[in-house]
Amino acid sequence: MNALSREQHTIIALVQDRPGVLTRVAGLFRRRGFNIASLAVGASEQKGLSRLTFVVTGDQYTVEQATRHLEKLIDVVKVSNISEEDVVARELALIKVRTTPTNRSEILEIINLFRAKVVDVGTLSLVVETTGEEEKIDALYDLLRPFGILELMRTGRVAMVRGKTGGRVSDDVGADALIMGRNGATAELAVGSAPGHYEGV
Amino acid sequence: MEMTGAEIICESLLREGVDTIFGLPGGAVLPFYGALSGYPKLRHILVRHEQAAAMAADGYARATGKVGVCSATSGPGATNLVTGLMAAQMDSVPIVCITGQVPRAAIGRDAFQETDITGITLPVTKHNYLVMDVRDIAPAIKEAFYIARTGRPGPVLIDVPKDVLAGDKIEFEWPDEVDLPGYFPPGAPDPRQARAAADLINRAERPVILAGHGVLISRAWNELQELAEKAQIPVITTLLGIGAMSTEHVLNLGMPGMHGMAYASLAIDRSDLVICLGARFDDRVTGRLSDFAPGAKIIHVDVDPTEFNKNVVADAPVLGDLKATLRALIPMVESNVHLDWIKETDTLRAEHPSLFIRKSDVLLPQQVMKQISDETNGEAIIVTGVGQHQMWAAQHYGYKEPNSLITSGGSGAMGYEVPAALGAKVGRPEKTVWSIAGDGGFQMTLCDLATAVENNIDVKYAILNNGSLGMVRQWQDFFYDKDFFATIYSGNPDFVKLAEAYGIRGIRVTKEEDVAGAIQEAMETPGPVVVDFVVKEDEFVYPMIPAGESVHEMLEEPEAEGVGFERA
Numbered sequence: 001m002n003a004l005s006r007e008q009h010t011i012i013a014l015v016q017d018r019p020g021v022l023t024r025v026a027g028l029f030r031r032r033g034f035n036i037a038s039l040a041v042g043a044s045e046q047k048g049l050s051r052l053t054f055v056v057t058g059d060q061y062t063v064e065q066a067t068r069h070l071e072k073l074i075d076v077v078k079v080s081n082i083s084e085e086d087v088v089a090r091e092l093a094l095i096k097v098r099t100t101p102t103n104r105s106e107i108l109e110i111i112n113l114f115r116a117k118v119v120d121v122g123t124l125s126l127v128v129e130t131t132g133e134e135e136k137i138d139a140l141y142d143l144l145r146p147f148g149i150l151e152l153m154r155t156g157r158v159a160m161v162r163g164k165t166g167g168r169v170s171d172d173v174g175a176d177a178l179i180m181g182r183n184g185a186t187a188e189l190a191v192g193s194a195p196g197h198y199e200g201v
Numbered sequence: 202m203e204m205t206g207a208e209i210i211c212e213s214l215l216r217e218g219v220d221t222i223f224g225l226p227g228g229a230v231l232p233f234y235g236a237l238s239g240y241p242k243l244r245h246i247l248v249r250h251e252q253a254a255a256m257a258a259d260g261y262a263r264a265t266g267k268v269g270v271c272s273a274t275s276g277p278g279a280t281n282l283v284t285g286l287m288a289a290q291m292d293s294v295p296i297v298c299i300t301g302q303v304p305r306a307a308i309g310r311d312a313f314q315e316t317d318i319t320g321i322t323l324p325v326t327k328h329n330y331l332v333m334d335v336r337d338i339a340p341a342i343k344e345a346f347y348i349a350r351t352g353r354p355g356p357v358l359i360d361v362p363k364d365v366l367a368g369d370k371i372e373f374e375w376p377d378e379v380d381l382p383g384y385f386p387p388g389a390p391d392p393r394q395a396r397a398a399a400d401l402i403n404r405a406e407r408p409v410i411l412a413g414h415g416v417l418i419s420r421a422w423n424e425l426q427e428l429a430e431k432a433q434i435p436v437i438t439t440l441l442g443i444g445a446m447s448t449e450h451v452l453n454l455g456m457p458g459m460h461g462m463a464y465a466s467l468a469i470d471r472s473d474l475v476i477c478l479g480a481r482f483d484d485r486v487t488g489r490l491s492d493f494a495p496g497a498k499i500i501h502v503d504v505d506p507t508e509f510n511k512n513v514v515a516d517a518p519v520l521g522d523l524k525a526t527l528r529a530l531i532p533m534v535e536s537n538v539h540l541d542w543i544k545e546t547d548t549l550r551a552e553h554p555s556l557f558i559r560k561s562d563v564l565l566p567q568q569v570m571k572q573i574s575d576e577t578n579g580e581a582i583i584v585t586g587v588g589q590h591q592m593w594a595a596q597h598y599g600y601k602e603p604n605s606l607i608t609s610g611g612s613g614a615m616g617y618e619v620p621a622a623l624g625a626k627v628g629r630p631e632k633t634v635w636s637i638a639g640d641g642g643f644q645m646t647l648c649d650l651a652t653a654v655e656n657n658i659d660v661k662y663a664i665l666n667n668g669s670l671g672m673v674r675q676w677q678d679f680f681y682d683k684d685f686f687a688t689i690y691s692g693n694p695d696f697v698k699l700a701e702a703y704g705i706r707g708i709r710v711t712k713e714e715d716v717a718g719a720i721q722e723a724m725e726t727p728g729p730v731v732v733d734f735v736v737k738e739d740e741f742v743y744p745m746i747p748a749g750e751s752v753h754e755m756l757e758e759p760e761a762e763g764v765g766f767e768r769a
Contacts, residue, residue, distance in 0.1 A: 015383075016383060023320065064510065068509075071506070073383070074327075077383040
C-alpha cells in the first residue's frame, strides 16, 4: 500500500467530457466543504471520457460523502476510492533552481542522485524535471532549496491501481466497471463513519 | 418536417406529456413563446413573477406526481426562478425549467439581460443544460425529464440561447432513449441489505417507522401501511411525509421534531429501532444528533446513497426505490403485535396531548386550522409556506390522503404558499385547495393573486394574520430577550380590500364563532377567495424542541398558561 497519510485519500473519477464538468466537480467540493489537496485532469482511454485524480484531505466521513456526491453528478460515470488499493501514484514537477558557476556541479549531482532531468539551462538557473511519488519530489525540493528555488510547478497526483500478477487488468475504473454500472459499487455501504456535530440552526 | 429550436421544444414537451407551463416571457425567450402560441395543447399560465412560475410548477408536481414545467427569460427572469429551484431541490420535486439565453455570440460579453444561469443554479438543480446546438434540444429535454422524475427527483434547468431557439431549422427527431452513462437510478434493493433490515425488524421490540417524502414520491403508501400493520409498528411521519398514512389510522403517531407532537418525538427517543423510509434525518427532526434515538438501531432506506450516514449512522442502510424495497421487505418481516410497545405509545399519547387547543377570548390560529380541517373533512389539499402557520397546518389538519400537504420544507421559503397552491389546483382541479399563509409570506408573493384571477384558478387563501413574522417573533421571545426588533408588521394592507381590488371576494374573521361560516362561504363562492383571519398576535407554536437540543429539553406548553387546557 502506498505510504499515504491517514488524512489523505486518492479518488479517481471517470467523467464525461462536457462543458462545465470541472465546475460541477469543483463547485460540489466547495459547497460541501471537502478539501482538495490536488487535482489532475486528463484524457482517458475511452473517447469522450476524462479521468480525474483527486487527493482529498479529510476523515473517513468526509471522503465517503465526497465519493458519493461525486457519483451523484450526472456527468460523472464512475468513482473509485483507491486509497486502500495497491496503486502506482506519480506526480511530475518542474523546479527552477538558482545556480552559480561554483555550485552548478553540486546541484547536478543531487539531480542525478534522484534520476531527475535537466530540461533547461540558463546562465543563472536550471529547470529540473522530476517524476515520482510526492515524497520523492518533496525530498528533492528540500535538497535544492538551499540553492534558491525560483519557481516550482507540480501537477498533482495521478494514480492507477496495479495490475494483478495473473495478467488480468485490475483497474476497476475501466471499461468493465463502466458496463457493470455503479450500483455494484454502492451495494456495499460502509458502516460506522460518524458525521460531525454542529450547533442548532 | 423541419422545425426551429423553439418548435422542437414544444414538440418535445408534448412527447413528455406536458399539458401546462407556468411562465413569463421576455426578450431572449420570445422565440419559444412565438412557437408556443401555436400549441394550444400546451396551456401557458402567465405569472406575475418568475418565482411563482417555479413554485407553481413545484406545487403542480407535488399534487400530481408528474413533472412540473416553467419558463422564463434570460437574466433577471432566470434569476427570479432560483428560490423556487431551491425549494424543489431541497424537497426532491421534479420540475423542468426552460430559460431563454442571449444569442450565442453575445454569451460572455455582459450582454443586456445576460447571466450565467447554469452557473448560478448548479447548487439548486439536480442537473442543468446550456444547449448550444439546435440538434441537442430534443435529447436535452428527454434527458431533463428523465433525470427530474427518476431516482431522487429534482429540478432540471435547460438554458437555450435565442439564436438556437430561432436559428437553423432541422428535422425533428425524438430520441428513443436517453444516453446517460453516469446515471443509474436504483431500483430493487440488494437482497442482502433487505435481509439485514428485515432481521433487525424481526428482532425489534420497540420499533418505529419514520416515513418521509420518499414514501409519497415512490407512491409506496399502501406498502407502508401493509408493513406497519403486519408487524404492528407505529408510523411517525416527517413534515414532508404527512399524508403517507392517514391521520385517522390507529398506528399513525404524527409528526416528530422541533414542533412535532411530543408523543412522536418521545416514541423515537424510547424506541429500539428506527425504520427510516425515504427521509433524511433533517435537523428539525433529530434535534441534537448525539441524543437522537439513543437506544435504537437505525434502518435507513433511501434512493440516494449520499443520505446514508450523512447525519445519522445507519446500522442497516438499504439503497433502493422505496416501493420496490418495501415489496421486498414485507414478505421477510414476521407478523407481530408489539403489544407492550403499542400500549406504551398509547400512554405517551394520553400523557402528552400535544394538540390541545386552549380556550381563548382572542381568535387562535389553531382553531382556524382545526375548523378548516373539519369543514373540508380532511380531504382538501393544504399548501403552506414556512413559519408558525405551517406548523399549525401540520399539527391541526387531519390529513387523510397522500400528497394532501404541500409545504416548503427543506428550503423554508416564505411566499411559497401563494403560487404553489395555484400549481396544485391546476394539477388537481377536482380537489379543494386551501393556501394557508401568514401575513408575512402572503405579502411576498401576493402579486400572483392576479394569476389566480386571470385564469380563474379556484384557490382559497387563508391568511393567519398576526401582524408579524410570527415564528421569528417566537424565537425573539424565547431566545433573544423579547427584543421584537424588525418583526412587527405595522403597515399591512387591508387584505379584504386588497382581494376586492383584484375583483375577488375578501372575508375578514376576528371571532371564533365566525370561522366556520367564513370557511363555508369561501368554499361556496366560485373562484379564488381571500379570508383574513385576524388571530392572536403573540400565540406560539408548541411543543418546541429548541434548535440543537433534544427531546429532553422540549417545551410542551406555555409555562404561565399550563392550566385550563381543554380539548378543542
